[in-house]
Each structure stands twice: as C-alpha cells, then as structure tokens.
Amino acid sequence: MAKELTDEHVALLKMMFTEFDQDLDDKLDASDFARAVRTVCVSIGQPITENGSKAIAQEYSDGTGLFGFDKFIAVITAKMVQAYTTVEMRKIYRGMDRDAKGFITVDEMRQNFGDRLTEDEIQEAFQNCTDGKFKFDDFYKLMNPFKN
Known part of the structure; x- marks a missing residue:
C-alpha cells in the first residue's frame, strides 16, 4: 500500500x-x-x-x-x-470554516479540536502555516494519519 x-x-x-x-x-x-x-x-x-x-x-x-x-x-x-479521503476531509473542513472564508481561525480550531489537541499543538499547527492562516492543505497535513 x-x-x-x-x-x-x-x-x-x-x-x-x-x-x-x-x-x-x-x-x-x-x-x-x-x-x-x-x-x-x-x-x-x-x-x-x-x-x-x-x-x-x-x-x-x-x-x-x-x-x-x-x-x-x-x-x-x-x-x-x-x-481520510480528500473528499471526506474537505467536508469536515468546510464544517469548521462556517463563514467560507477559506481558512480556520485559532478560535475555530480550539472550538473544534480543543478536546483532542493541546493548546501547544494548536499553536504549533498555526506556526506551520505558510501564511499564518490555517487552510485546507494545512488541515489535511495535520489530520491525515499517513505519511506522504
């Protein structure tokens, strides 16, 4: 595989x-x-x-x-x-990006993943974003359990 x-x-x-x-x-x-x-x-x-x-x-x-x-x-x-297909992940991401702005804010991340991610993990996810905005590609990399 x-x-x-x-x-x-x-x-x-x-x-x-x-x-x-x-x-x-x-x-x-x-x-x-x-x-x-x-x-x-x-x-x-x-x-x-x-x-x-x-x-x-x-x-x-x-x-x-x-x-x-x-x-x-x-x-x-x-x-x-x-x-973890791209289609399924996009559905989840769109559910979090309620305003359809194309990115997730830190507060939205806390709201959706505060029970699964620590504050440090959330902050680290945002530090790894290319432009400081947590876009779908960033979300997919964070959530996908497979190595590329």
Missing part, C-alpha cells in the same frame, strides 16, 4: 489489538477480531455494524479461525484510507 501508518499509530493499534488478545498469544479468534475492528472503526469515525465486522473477519480469514496483528493492520489501514 502506498500509504503507511506512522510508528505512533502502529503502537496505538498494537495496544488496542492487545486489549482483545486475552491469552496474549498475538492472535484473536474471529469474534474478538470482529469486536476489535468494530471498536477501532468507531474511534476513527467509520462505524460499522456487528454484521459488517463479522463479514470483514470472514473476508480476511485464512481458515484457521485466528487473526494476527498483520491482518488487523490491513483492515484498519483500509478503513482509515476511506475515512
């Missing part, structure tokens, strides 16, 4: 995978795999039904009834690519 998760994202996903690995053998049975996929999909804004997660487990099954971290990463990466 052309896009890759950062080391931080892989570590976070490994921690989430491990929460469902009750016997700590680095494998999940189909039921736990489906639950883990469903949990992570909700957290990235791509909720799926229980039946949807079971269908994914069937699709990725190799017949052993067990799923390793590699399959978990493959599923989650595919879901993240769907969640």
